[in-house]
Amino acid sequence: MDRTGAEPTTSFADLLEAVAQRRDKQAFAALFSHFAPRVKAYLRRMGADDSLAEELAQDCLLTVWRRAHLFDRRQAGVSTWIFTIARNKRVDALRRERWPNVDPDDPSSLTDKSANADSVIEAAQREGRLREAVETLPQEQATLLRMAYFDEKSHSAIAAELELPLGTVKSRLRLALGRLKTCLEDIR
Amino acid sequence: MAPHAPPEEMLVDYAAGNLAEPLALLVATHASLNRESRREVQLLESVGGAMLETLPPAEMSDGALDSVLAQMDDTDAGGDGDGASSSMVGEAAPPSGGSAPTQVQNDGVPAPLRPYVGSDLHALPWRERGGSVAEYRFLDGRNGYRTRLMRIRAGCKVPSHTHRGCEYTLVIEGGFSDTQGDYFPGDVAVADADVTHQPVAWPDRDCICLTVLDAPVRMTGPMGRILNLFVDF
Ligand SMILES: [Zn+2]
Ligand SMILES: [Zn+2]
Structure with a gap:
């Protein structure tokens, strides 16, 4: 069951951090070539025609570039983070509604740090594991x-x-x- | 699941992006206030991420990457307000242990709700609904949902009522009790046609709730409409 180590899940997070910290375009290109076609497939499946799906997929990856600094590898894997961006774009573009996001550390709730502490390293690992589980x-x-x-x-x-x-x-x-x-x- | 949380399938629908805006708002606000549901939503969003990986990739057009690279340079100022954050995308708190939370002086309107109602609930143009109840409606008529904040005066009762569709009530401030239990901030009460209840606000302060009434298209005829006026709280 240890295919996760061979999967590039961890390095996606590294690539995204390279984008965030150094505005590394090569790292971005690698992310683009993996994720843009999948995001496009998602949007096609959700009912966008080819040109709209293409446009939204590009827009989604542009958002990845712009918001890379908001990515927190302790909280989410890269696929998950990009999925939520694609989901929000989809609702916005295809349904013309705003998507209200959960506040990950809302001040009126207890601080979530302790809860996150135990999942610090595992977000990427968790994501790889989930992918296997979904496939089986x-x-x-x-x-x-x-x-x-x-x-x-x-x-x-x-x-x-x-x-x-x-x-x-x-x-x-x-x-x-x-x-x-x-x-x-x-x-x- | 937290005891007074929305049903799990609603959290799935939230993670998948399959809720109408009023219910998405209710779930997002609830999850912002409730750690257990927040983690559940994060997990369900991870399922979305894993599912994304299982999709056969679609071919991008030639020059797609170049076209995106070209757009980077002129807009690299950041902060584009793209609405692309998610439960997992917020500015991360620094990983230092034990520092006191810095954002505590916030007035306590949960972040997802603020774009709709602002950050001072007491300043809203509340409309008295008679007796001890006032309301502030917004997102009106969206997809057949009725969305509003309800304010119940401290210690007061909402008239006894049942429901046409499904009524989701999320406590924002204060709290109330009914036959189904006690509801604290972040708690969600779900009531449908089988439930007749009479929520009572706790005596110490006014109770403010976000209420979404999900009564899509089932309003048959003028009689239904009239009844609905009395039925909803
Ligand atoms: Zn129900
Ligand atoms: Zn009710």
């Missing part, structure tokens, strides 16, 4: 996750499309997420 999910669970994440389908829409009771959809989804969480537990 049983077909029916993977299908549900794809529909939720890539087809903009609410749970009731998924249920209708798969002709399943809503309760079944919810419990399968919970099962899938439970499985993913279990895969993460041993690196906590």
Whole structure:
């Protein structure tokens, strides 16, 4: 199960930090060649036509360049960070709505430092582990996750499309997420 | 899951970007106030990141990279207000241990809510709804949702009511109790047609909540509309 070490997940974070600290364009180009085609695929899948998906994918990577200094490798893997940027752009462009973001350290809540301390090193590792877990999910669970994440389908829409009771959809989804969480537990 | 959190599938829909703006706002605000849900959302966003990696890449046009590189130089001032932050993208606190939080003097309106209602809830143009309840509506009519802040005077009751669709109530300030429990800041109460309740604000201070009523298109006929006026709190 130790494919994670061979995956370039950790070096994505290094590349992004090189962009943040040195405005390193070569590092950026490497990130671009990996992520732009995936972000574009995501946007196509969410219903953007080819030219809009292309434009938004470029815009998304430009945002990566501009906001690299906000990336915190202790909190998120690079794929995750870029996924949230792409998600927000998608909502903004395709739905014309603003996406309200969670405040990672809201002053009115307790400071989250202690909570983060135990996940400091693992964000990239966690992401690699999750990817493996997602790839090995049983077909029916993977299908549900794809529909939720890539087809903009609410749970009731998924249920209708798969002709399943809503309760079944919810419990399968919970099962899938439970499985993913279990895969993460041993690196906590 | 935190005891008074939105249902997990709502957190999934948040992470995936599948909630209408009013509910996305409610979840983001809740997660900003609730560590457990915040971590849950982060995890669910990581699932999104992992899923992104499983997609077969689409081909970019020739010159895509150059076109992005060209745009960097003229706009490299940073701070483009792109709305690209996320639960994981905030300015990181310095990793020093034990330093006191520096941002405490903030008035306490959670960050996701501020663009909608500002940072002084008491200065809003509250509209009295009779008795002890006042409201401030915004995002009005968006996708059939009704979004507002509700203010219940300290120690006062909201009239007993049931619900047409699903009602999500997030405590921002103060707190209330009803038959389902006690709700503190950050807590979410979910009530639907099966629930009749009469929230009572705690005696020490006014309770301010963000309330999203999810009653999409089920308003059948004029009678439904009239009933709805009485039904919602
Ligand atoms: Zn409900
Ligand atoms: Zn109610």
